[in-house]
Amino acid sequence: MSDIQCPVCSSKLETAPTPHQKYDALTYDCPQCGKYVLEEFADTNRELYDSKQLISAWIRLQNKRGNNGPFISANFSKEDWFKNLRNMGFPQTVNEKLDGLLKAYADIVRDDYDKMVKTIQHPTLISDIAGKNYEEIKGLNRLLAELEYLWSEPSHPNEHIRITAKGWQRIDNLLKPSYSSDLAFIAMWYDPSLDNYRESVKKAITVCGYEPIIIDDVDFNDFIMDEVIQFIRQARFLILDLTCSPEIDIQANSKVIRGVRGGVYWEAGMAYGLGKTVIQTCRDDDCSKRRIHFDLSQYQTIFWKQDELTTEIRPFSSHISNPTFTERLAQRILATVGKGNYIAPG
Numbered sequence: 075m076s077d078i079q080c081p082v083c084s085s086k087l088e089t090a091p092t093p094h095q096k097y098d099a100l101t102y103d104c105p106q107c108g109k110y111v112l113e114e115f116a117d118t119n120r121e122l123y124d125s126k127q128l129i130s131a132w133i134r135l136q137n138k139r140g141n142n143g144p145f146i147s148a149n150f151s152k153e154d155w156f157k158n159l160r161n162m163g164f165p166q167t168v169n170e171k172l173d174g175l176l177k178a179y180a181d182i183v184r185d186d187y188d189k190m191v192k193t194i195q196h197p198t199l200i201s202d203i204a205g206k207n208y209e210e211i212k213g214l215n216r217l218l219a220e221l222e223y224l225w226s227e228p229s230h231p232n233e234h235i236r237i238t239a240k241g242w243q244r245i246d247n248l249l250k251p252s253y254s255s256d257l258a259f260i261a262m263w264y265d266p267s268l269d270n271y272r273e274s275v276k277k278a279i280t281v282c283g284y285e286p287i288i289i290d291d292v293d294f295n296d297f298i299m300d301e302v303i304q305f306i307r308q309a310r311f312l313i314l315d316l317t318c319s320p321e322i323d324i325q326a327n328s329k330v331i332r333g334v335r336g337g338v339y340w341e342a343g344m345a346y347g348l349g350k351t352v353i354q355t356c357r358d359d360d361c362s363k364r365r366i367h368f369d370l371s372q373y374q375t376i377f378w379k380q381d382e383l384t385t386e387i388r389p390f391s392s393h394i395s396n397p398t399f400t401e402r403l404a405q406r407i408l409a410t411v412g413k414g415n416y417i418a419p420g
């Protein structure tokens with residue numbers, strides 16, 4: 075335990091921050107906020123001070139999405155970033171916080187329904203709900219217990235809690251819009267060179283209990299757009315492949331230049347906007363990697379090579395040595411969205 079405090083939430087840090095490799099900034103690992111990079115910054119900055127809870131919640135959200143080094147720039151204070159933080163959908167009212175906290179408990183418990191959550195051991199709960207401090211968590215636990223969504227252990231009132239049957243019903247209702255289907259949408263470049271990738275992704279998706287949905291971009295026009303929007307809305311998650319290749323014959327495909335696939339980015343933006351889980355993949359080649367737009371380069375990407383595309387998947391019951399891309403993708407799906415109920419015909 076060091077004596078250094080997190081400049082965002084003031085928690086004591088277990089390890090001192092380390093200098094960032096590239097920028098004049100420090101990398102922090104805070105028990106409450108998570109991991110982030112903070113540029114040399116006046117800590118007394120009024121706007122920063124006023125927005126601390128929201129910044130902590132923002133870092134937590136980025137970490138949950140797989141970005142383990144969200145960058146807080148000194149320039150942010152001059153921008154509308156702080157104002158925008160207020161419109162990013164973090165819980166503000168007490169009811170939003172109650173719902174947010176209940177969902178955070180569901181994330182911790184997963185399917186271990188007997189699990190007793192010792193809330194003091196989860197400082198990230200505070201940033202999950204953009205809360206002030208641990209006392210607020212205890213207060214919200216009391217309210218959740220009054221609503222009969224939580225059972226609280228008498229020896230540790232409002233601190234050791236378990237989700238009740240009524241609580242699970244509430245969680246189900248909260249999650250329904252995004253959990254309405256076992257569809258998985260694949261956003262990718264439709265090129266014959268990616269046929270094996272396509273089969274491999276379909277396999278990983280079906281093994282995990284989801285139905286792969288893929289719409290060829292040759293059909294991309296106004297008519298099909300509504301359908302795409304509908305599918306992305308319904309999808310439980312989205313696989314986004316950023317593989318591309320520069321166009322040489324511009325005349326043959328006048329809309330695609332410099333190889334970046336606009337349609338794929340459009341679908342990604344839509345999915346992120348709807349709060350869907352997005353799993354990014356990309357061919358492990360220089361051409362594709364260098365074209366990943368900086369908006370997406372901050373999220374974790376699973377890179378693949380042509381020779382590891384397979385439609386064979388070994389059982390996950392035992393440890394898999396040297397997993398192929400298909401196996402790594404399936405493991406990521408199970409880890410982030412869990413198992414679906416779809417059974418592939420045949």
Ligand SMILES: [Zn+2]
Nearest residue numbers: 080083104107
């Ligand atoms: Zn912190």
